[in-house]
Amino acid sequence: MNAGNLAAMKRLLVVFTLVLIVALAGCGGGSSGSNQFGGPPGAGFTNASFSGAYAFKITATNAGGFFTIAGTLQANGNGAITSGTMDINSPGTTGVQTNVSVSGGYTVMSDGRGSVSLLSSVGAVNFSLVMLSAQRALVIRLDAGESASGSLDLQTTSAFSLTAVAGNFAFNFDGVDGPVQHPEVSAGVFTVDTAGDITAGVQDTNHNGVLSTNAPMTIGPLAMSAPVNGRGTLALTTLADGTRHFIYYVISANQIRLLGTDSAPVLSGDAFRQTSTTVSGSFAFTLSGTSTGGPFVAGGIINTDGAGNVLVTSVEDTNNGGVVVQSTAVSGPYAVAVTGRGTMTLNGTIHFAIYPSSAGLQMVQIDTTTIAGGTAFQQSGTFSNSTVNGRYGMNNTGIALNGPPTQFDDVAQFTADGAGNYTGNLDVNRIGLPHLGLAMTGTYALSANGRGAGTLTGVFNPRQNLMYYAASGTHVLFIEIDLLGATVGDIEQQQ
Numbered sequence: 001m002n003a004g005n006l007a008a009m010k011r012l013l014v015v016f017t018l019v020l021i022v023a024l025a026g027c028g029g030g031s032s033g034s035n036q037f038g039g040p041p042g043a044g045f046t047n048a049s050f051s052g053a054y055a056f057k058i059t060a061t062n063a064g065g066f067f068t069i070a071g072t073l074q075a076n077g078n079g080a081i082t083s084g085t086m087d088i089n090s091p092g093t094t095g096v097q098t099n100v101s102v103s104g105g106y107t108v109m110s111d112g113r114g115s116v117s118l119l120s121s122v123g124a125v126n127f128s129l130v131m132l133s134a135q136r137a138l139v140i141r142l143d144a145g146e147s148a149s150g151s152l153d154l155q156t157t158s159a160f161s162l163t164a165v166a167g168n169f170a171f172n173f174d175g176v177d178g179p180v181q182h183p184e185v186s187a188g189v190f191t192v193d194t195a196g197d198i199t200a201g202v203q204d205t206n207h208n209g210v211l212s213t214n215a216p217m218t219i220g221p222l223a224m225s226a227p228v229n230g231r232g233t234l235a236l237t238t239l240a241d242g243t244r245h246f247i248y249y250v251i252s253a254n255q256i257r258l259l260g261t262d263s264a265p266v267l268s269g270d271a272f273r274q275t276s277t278t279v280s281g282s283f284a285f286t287l288s289g290t291s292t293g294g295p296f297v298a299g300g301i302i303n304t305d306g307a308g309n310v311l312v313t314s315v316e317d318t319n320n321g322g323v324v325v326q327s328t329a330v331s332g333p334y335a336v337a338v339t340g341r342g343t344m345t346l347n348g349t350i351h352f353a354i355y356p357s358s359a360g361l362q363m364v365q366i367d368t369t370t371i372a373g374g375t376a377f378q379q380s381g382t383f384s385n386s387t388v389n390g391r392y393g394m395n396n397t398g399i400a401l402n403g404p405p406t407q408f409d410d411v412a413q414f415t416a417d418g419a420g421n422y423t424g425n426l427d428v429n430r431i432g433l434p435h436l437g438l439a440m441t442g443t444y445a446l447s448a449n450g451r452g453a454g455t456l457t458g459v460f461n462p463r464q465n466l467m468y469y470a471a472s473g474t475h476v477l478f479i480e481i482d483l484l485g486a487t488v489g490d491i492e493q494q495q
Contacts, residue, residue: 045112047165049134053075053155054248055230057257058127058141059174059268060148060309060397061185061407062432064092065149066176068268069125072155072230072258073102073118076315080105085231086120087247087259089266091179096197096261098247099124105288111413112393112494115142120198127152128427128436130393130411133495138395140409145432147407149397152481156252160230164253166194167342169257170355171271172373173360174289178264182208183290183375187364188215189274189340189355196224202341203238204353207265209368212240214341224248234416254358260311272357277336279356280306282379284469286477288363288398288488291373294321295399295486296372299469299479300330301379301449303483307336310346315451321485322401323445326467372486377471383450387473389418396464398487408487412440413494420445421430426458435459444468454478 031334057070081104086208088097092431100120108114112131117138127135129152159165173186188203201217217237225232230250237243244267249257260267276348276435300316312331318324328347332356336342342354344363355362361376381387392448393413400408407430414424426440444454447484457463464485469477474493480486 015297021113022336036469041052043108044107045114045131047106047108048077048160049112050075050106050114050137051134053157053230054152055155055248055251055257056127056139056152057249057259057270058139058148058150058152059241060141060146060409060417062093062146063092064090065181066091066266067093067146068175068259068266069148070249070257071100071102071105071118071266073116075106079107081116081118084118086118086125087261088122089260089268091176091181091266094122095471097227098261098262109426111391112137112226113411113427124172126380128411128429128434130413130492131394132393132492133303136491136492138393139491140395140411140427140429142427142429142434143432144434146468147201147409147429147432149409149411151395153251153255153257155230155415157230159250159253159406160227162192162196162224162372163194163228165227165250165253165256168274169185169256169271170274170340170357170362171269172355172364173260173266173267173269174259174373175260175267177207178266181387183371183463184208184265184369185289185333185364186218186241187353187355187362187373188236190271192224195222196222196226197221198236200339201236201242202339203236204341204364204366205241206364206366206371208371211366211368212238213366215240241463269321270358270359274355274357275341277308277338277340277342277356278336278350279336279342279354279361280304282449283376284379284471284477285361285363285374285376286469287363287372287374288486291320291370291372293323295401295405296370296412297321297398297479297486297488298372298374299488301465301469303332303449308333310334310420313449314346315449316346317421317479317481319481319486323488324481324483336399351451372448377475377477379450383448383470384447384448385420386418387443387446387450387470388416388444388475388476388491391415392422393492393494394489394491396478396480396487396489398485400430400487401484402462402484408485413443414440420454428458446470
């Protein structure tokens, strides 16, 4: 691989959260967590299913490289976006634009697929979406020359106050360092009081392999402004990294969505309430980012004993620039300090900072050769092919490597038969060339630990080979294990 191609990969690839809502919205990706809404899966979505105040975030690439957009919109339940606000940070094109008013329209089909068009003074932003419930949707951007993934979540308006969001929050950010666009990931925890003062915190940053670990946050007054219609500002400061400025959007008292407004670094992500620092049991995880080998994704199952040890039954799969390594046994120590920050070391060579949260373990890799982050979700239930049964939405995002490295994003709705097969419809955007309503089929074969292999085949994209990691029957993570693609995905059951 020549230096030009490697540099292009690094510019194009960012870390996506689901968790995605993640986180990703998460990142997505992107890292906003698993589907938390009960009830059996079903169909019957309409425009009325999309009604109320929603916060959204998307992250990926455009003609200038990395960009991120976040905002709120008010859907009237009858196909119109009556109001909203959008914030944009696109260092390679328009730079930072804040508090941009939006309006527009949307459609929702019975299977939950649909589209949203946001109109503003800086141009249109068009999404394809798949609704998981009236509270949440996975989205990709559809505009020519622009591709991105993320999520859209119903806001709890009763949480629009500093009193509601006071407390401890674990966060997970990804992005770039500005116009040069070296990758950067960061995770940490902060405590904010009812006056908006930061009273404690710590942060880990991996900036293109340069590490700043366990950095204490500077205690400061009025770091967080009171949210107006669910939107406010936040400043986080460490001696190592300086002050980072963010716009935040309240999803609920347990989650806020953040977009960086600095010219460098350019970051976005989510923060989730930290109510416990206990790490025990089994987790399904995925990571994404970049490494010295190019675009990087990883996934696996982490089994812990609750006493500081990752057990030898744990397993990881990696795709490092198209070099795939599967079924690597991993083990090692972990510990979480009273600050809310933990560390985990696998096989003596893979190092993470971990932050327990209400949406899983927020993870950032703190090694010089790999700049990656992600989330590990607590597993629940037993696992077999019958675990995945019913109607689901899916998001898949990353880098296609068959040719020059290019951004790849899709959303889909499908039905799984509980016997290892699924069928549905897929919307794809590859480097700003959308293809909508494509038929897709897939396979999966889950073992007892929730891990399993499978495929995804569509009309536009060739067959993708995947590894799945089930957190439950309602939430499954996956990565691509092909030579020609490094993508990471999230599957959530429709409600």
